[in-house]
Amino acid sequence: MPVKVGIPRALLYYYYYPLWKTFFEGLGAQVILSSPSTKGILTDGLRFAVDEICLPVKLAFGHVLDLIGKVDYIFLPRLISIRRNEYICPKFLGLPDMVRRLAGIPPLIDVNVNRYRGDNELCQVIKEVGRLFTRNNFKIWLTCRRSLKVQKHYFRLLQLGLMPAEALAVLENRVKNEPLAAPGKITVALLGHPYNIYDPFINMNIIGRLRAMGANVITAENLQEQTVVSYAARLPKKLFWTLGQRMIGAALHYLERSDVNGMIHVAAFGCGPDSMTGELIERRARAAGMPFLNLTLDEHTGEAGIITRLEAFLDMVRWKTAGTVEVI
Amino acid sequence: MIGYLGIDVGSVSTNLVFFDDCGVIRKSIYLRTRGKPIDTVQKGLKELGANLPSGTKVRGVGTTGSGRHLTGVIVGADAVKNEITAHAVASSLLVPGVQSILEIGGQDSKIIILRNGVVSDFAMNTVCAAGTGSFLDQQAGRLGIPIEKFGELALQARSPVRIAGRCAVFAESDMIHKQQMGCSLPDILAGLCDALVRNYLNNVGKGKEILAPVVFQGGVAANAGMVRAFEKALDLKVQVPSYFDVMGAVGAALLAREAVARKGASSFKGFEVADMDYQTGSFECSGCPNLCEVVEVSENDRVIARWGDRCSKWSNAVGAKIS
Missing domain, CATH: 3.30.420.40 (ATPase, nucleotide binding domain)
Structure with missing residues (x-):
């Protein structure tokens, strides 16, 4: 029986799942993903996580708990930096050590991912993980190369305008890759951490709702990295967080695009960087005359509040672009 | 007609x-x-x-x-x-040219900014209901004065006391303290109005550019003390439309x-x-771990609508689907 490696459907799963999956499967392991977020998963996460951390990390706890008993290993890399001279939030860094005390937890694959000073360390890390499954270094190297290729394909799909769930469906051949229809009359840029905006449970299906209300949704992941980086460089001082940089870079880019009619920033309760990037984006959106909405997600958020705000926001955007209120 | x-x-x-x-x-x-x-x-x-x-x-x-x-x-x-x-639609009809709408209702408060007849920005209060009508209602009840008299009394204040408006619970203990120090009732009421306005402008109105004409509506606009507190804080004339409570x-x-x-x-x-006879009820769907609370409305024993289910399997079953 193949070794089962569990991956929590949380945090940077939304960025790197294709890479991780291809790598582990290439080495003969079976990848088991935690179930999509539900009330049950969140409740478990809230119960076992420490109070001080942010909502997304609490949710990640729930996903780790969901995997307990189903897998031989849980892949939970200690993410320190995913780009040179930038950092990932320290709460990510602490996650493997926070979940380690959970009862019944299988061994963690908690290697350090630190690209702050370049990629030298990373090669060592990949080898270390690969060694758990095979002694064949060449096989590890080949699998790694193939995984990076799949990952590149995934990023390209996102840049074509797909959302992560849609891009994964294409990668896994569940749907055909067809040009994306953009039927809405207005386009809204949705900015936020990937694990907030792409998890339909925690954000109460913002993307689905916006689309159902007739708006096209675009996100930071739909942009090429180069675009995001060059726009983010316009800030007087560089932000150290990679994800925050992405949001700011995308915001500054979308503020200049005439086909973008509105901007929504999604923040998670308890997220320090969000409170900072949200404010930065809001100020610039206002100065540019872009309709802007800030949504904060927390475990108590009622659907009614989100629906009212989204509806009112789209009314405002339509009112501005078309000159009338949409009544039906 | x-x-x-x-x-x-x-x-x-x-x-x-x-x-x-x-x-x-x-x-x-x-x-x-x-x-x-x-x-x-x-x-x-x-x-x-x-x-x-x-x-x-x-x-x-x-x-x-x-x-x-x-x-x-x-x-x-x-x-x-x-x-x-x-x-926003109602105000722009009844008060032509309105640029800022302050609205305080029973459990929510909002601010709507209009420019050139179009909504350009808005905000609603988040989880906290401090500084809304319910709180004023409750405090009026505690002080034993009818809510209708609240504004009138607040206007008689000579030097409003300072009350913390951040949180309704703390505002209440502050008020009790001021009462026990011997401050007059009108001064306390006016102080409470000032605190609510401060809280509103700092939370809901944070970062918003409030320009005249300013309209104040919602049930709380009936309170003359609140109107004056807003005028004082904004240094602008605040209009209360005649249908302020049903806008x-x-x-x-x-x-x-x-x-x-x-x-x-x-x-x-x-x-x-x-x-007609309407019944509403709710049940917890056990189809998946989301455990959605599904609400059901029936008219003369016939189900006419359901909502609350994330997957819409219940709401689609009756046709009347809501967002």
């Missing part, structure tokens, strides 16, 4: 407005919801029907407020709109007029709705 009906079902009050073809408001009704939205809407409809001349034709009906979906299903609404848009309903009726103009006919079920 032909006209349009607007219904605003909020947490504290339920308002109905009927205006005729020429845009003149013929009747407005303000009722306390008291946790029974359906009964209250039925009561309001009965009262409205009795007050309008016989042969009155309702050409369209719109609903808004937190109970808009429920009410919309019951009366057969043509327009079901969020309260931000409804308030949401006015907006809903206006939106209904537009909706009917576009789609042709109204889906209004008639004033008979007031005498």
